[in-house]
Amino acid sequence: MNICLVSDFFFPNHGGVEEHIYNLAQCLLETGNKVIIITHSYGDRKGVRWMTNGLKVYYLPIKVFYNQCILPTMIANIPMLRNIFIREQIQIVHGHSAFSALAHEAMNIGVLMGLRAIFTDHSLFGFADLSAVVTNKFLQLSLAFCNHFICVSHIGKENTVLRGRMKSSKVSVIPNAVNCLQFTPNPINRDNNSITIVVVSRLVYRKGIDLLSSVIPYFKNRQDINFIIAGDGPKRELLEEIREKNNMQDRIQMLGALEHSEVRDVLTRGHIFLNTSLTEAYCMAIVEACSVGLHIVSTNVGGIPEVLPEKLNVILTQPDPKALINALEQTIDRIKRFRQGKSTANEITCPFRVNQIVSKLYNWSDVSARTEIIYRKVLQEPRMSLKTIMTNVLHRSGVYLFLLVISLCYVILKFLDWFYPADKIEVCPNFNERRKAKQKCQIN
Structure with a gap:
């Protein structure tokens, strides 16, 4: 044809x-x-x-x-x-x-x-x-x-x-x-002395950046929680203002717009991927993050519930700051229990196993x-x-x-x-x- x-x-x-x-x-x-x-x-x-x-x-x-x-x-x-x-x-x-x-x-x-x-x-x-x-x-x-x-x-x-x-x-x-061969896990790239939350998104209203700006101040006194934010848009100034106001300059990295080939290296530095979108037909970003082996916390909007099963360390919640904070706390507790060897039987903790499952679910x-x-x-x-x-x-x-x-x-x-x-x-x-x-x- x-x-x-x-x-x-x-x-x-x-x-x-x-x-x-x-x-x-x-x-x-x-x-x-x-x-x-x-x-x-x-x-x-x-x-x-x-x-x-x-x-x-x-x-x-x-x-x-x-x-x-x-x-x-x-x-x-x-x-x-x-x-x-x-x-x-x-x-x-x-x-x-x-x-x-x-x-x-x-x-x-x-x-x-x-x-x-x-x-x-x-x-x-x-x-x-x-x-x-x-x-x-x-x-x-x-x-x-x-x-x-x-x-x-x-x-x-x-x-x-x-x-x-x-x-x-x-x-x-x-x-x-998603091309799971391009988005493979690399656990040694993480700093396991802390927990890093990664956000990769266009910084616009539709992506829920206002929600993100309400979530970040909650962790200002939690020295073990860091943020990496990749992306650019009109809401970037808002996030920079939040970072300055809460004295989190050393714990929030603003990377700006990335080439797609650079996204995987950023994702492998994190433990949790946070998606705060207000509307999504299908969120490619959470599939790529899951393929790398990150825990997913996302708003339960649009077609997102159809994308990934819960067994792949996914927590969906309402687009509300308190609900997102509670979901992040649950995920942080899950990661700490895994580090202590207390994971439950139904949790898939191996990032390479998660990558294999995603590659079977979604391939070009x-x-x-x-x-x-x-x-x-x-x-x-x-x-x-x-x-x-x-x-x-x-x-x-x-x-x-x-x-x-x-x-x-x-x-x-x-x-x-x-x-x-x-x-x-x-x-x-x-x-x-x-x-x-x-x-x-x-x-x-």
């Missing part, structure tokens, strides 16, 4: 969506598919770049409008995207993230060209505030073009079905995964195989006609004005078919097939 993964969020930017797209692409390449990625330019990174295993990335020369996303024009990027889809002989356009305007535009244009579209939602959204209302309405319009939808948790599926007004039968749940080969099943399923469906698309738009959103936008996109595509026919566009060779053929010849 020829697959195009599209999102505004990709390397050199760092985050869960970026990691998901890259790892999914690598696994799809390994199974013989042709995969390209389309994103916008990042600084001087423009044009075509090649990554590991021949992964081709198009960094389109489009300026960022807000929060790493392009301005959703719907029509301005049609010639560029059409040219790429034809040149690469794309069959499936797979968009990621509800915030990504580029993903929605690419899916819409792809379906109007007769391709199949799949959308993966990575986040949970509300229904009351203005930002959520606008995002949900835009999602209803855009998802009228999609053949199938993927969510990373069952609570995420319920949220997406309600926001997008779609049939639940069209939505599949495929969780994220499984995610890729389940995604390929959906790809083959949508390829067997008939192409979506213009009439079907317009009917879906009216049924889900009732916005008649958007029908004019769809019609304009369709007219522009027909004009481009006349002005610059598909047979005049040079087809790009499949280097993945050439590489495998070369390897086969070398083996023979």
Whole structure:
């Protein structure tokens, strides 16, 4: 299959969506598919770049409008995207993230060209505030073009079905995964004379940094408790203020933003991983921390209860400072009992054993195989006609004005078919097939 993964969020930017797209692409390449990625330019990174295993990335020369996303024009990027889809002989356009305007535009244009579209939602959204209302309405319009939808948790599926007004039968749940070979334990990296609590997160309101700022002062007189906080964002000043106010400069390390390759080394320095998120569809950070062998204390919100079983040293609690403090005290007591050789029989204390369990629960080969099943399923469906698309738009959103936008996109595509026919566009060779053929010849 020829697959195009599209999102505004990709390397050199760092985050869960970026990691998901890259790892999914690598696994799809390994199974013989042709995969390209389309994103916008990042600084001087423009044009075509090649990554590991021949992964081709198009960094389109489009300026960022807000929060790493392009301005959703719907029509301005049609010639560029059409040219790429034809040149690469794309069959499936797979968009990621509800915030990504580029993903929605690419899916819409792809379906109007007769391709199949799949959308993966990575986040949970509300229904009351203005930002959520606008995002949900835009999602209803855009998802009228999609053949199938993927969510990373069952609570995420319920949220997406309600926001997008779609049939639940069209939505599949495929969780994220973690490369447990990259996140292996290293117990000798810890200072066992104290207990270190690690926080790795974007320092924003949605990640519960205000909760964290209420928890930290409780431990100001506990000299055996230290904090390592990795991440950056608008709430960093709040944490620095708390650190100064409570004279904890020597016990709270603020590392700032990290490369993903540096996260494992930071996690191995800790004993407890603290997650204070107020909303999460699926928390990759706690899976990575658990894979390294840390005890997990997390808020019980969104899809987090679906991620890890309690036997893996996980305590979930309400998003409340007192509840988080109680959970941390329980975990600290558990660690001290383990050091004294008083662990209970049902506790898995070996970090390498935990790593093996996580590797079986979540691995990218499984995610890729389940995604390929959906790809083959949508390829067997008939192409979506213009009439079907317009009917879906009216049924889900009732916005008649958007029908004019769809019609304009369709007219522009027909004009481009006349002005610059598909047979005049040079087809790009499949280097993945050439590489495998070369390897086969070398083996023979």
